[in-house]
Amino acid sequence: MRILVINGPNMNLLGIRQPEIYGKATYDDLVSMIQEEAARLGVGVAFFQSNHEGALVDAIQGAYRDGVDGIVINPAAYTHTSVALLDAVKAVGIPTVEVHISDPDSREEFRRVSYIREGCVATVRGHGLAGYLEALRLLVERSGQQ
């Protein structure tokens, strides 16, 4: 099984800005944590981060071409604006889990909308970086049930 972990705009600033919301761990720490969990679960994992909506769409389409089995995505601010990302996950049909470090529902009103949610098999929110590991486990468990 191979899983692609996609992070949207500004996620490269993890640990550098707003640690009170997103914690002190960096993007590289996040990658290491996920790699460790993937090794424990015996699955392959690859990573993609971009600040550009079209590049994120391209990554989702690339996952389809490469035969990736699952996607974990934190679309960051594009969660609340992007029909293009929703269309992409629906189009490729790869089981996708939406992850948010914080709980957007308990923040500003505009963060309550998630376009991509409708195209995802689950959403994990408000569990910090551990939410990515949860998402990975969810995809692995789900693949065993099919």
Ligand code: CA2
């Ligand atoms: O809680 C999450 O994971 C979010 O997806 C993070 C997004 C935000 O727009 C969503 O509403 C919720 C923003 C993440 C990028 O911003 C950062 C800024 C500084 C340090 C780390 C991330």
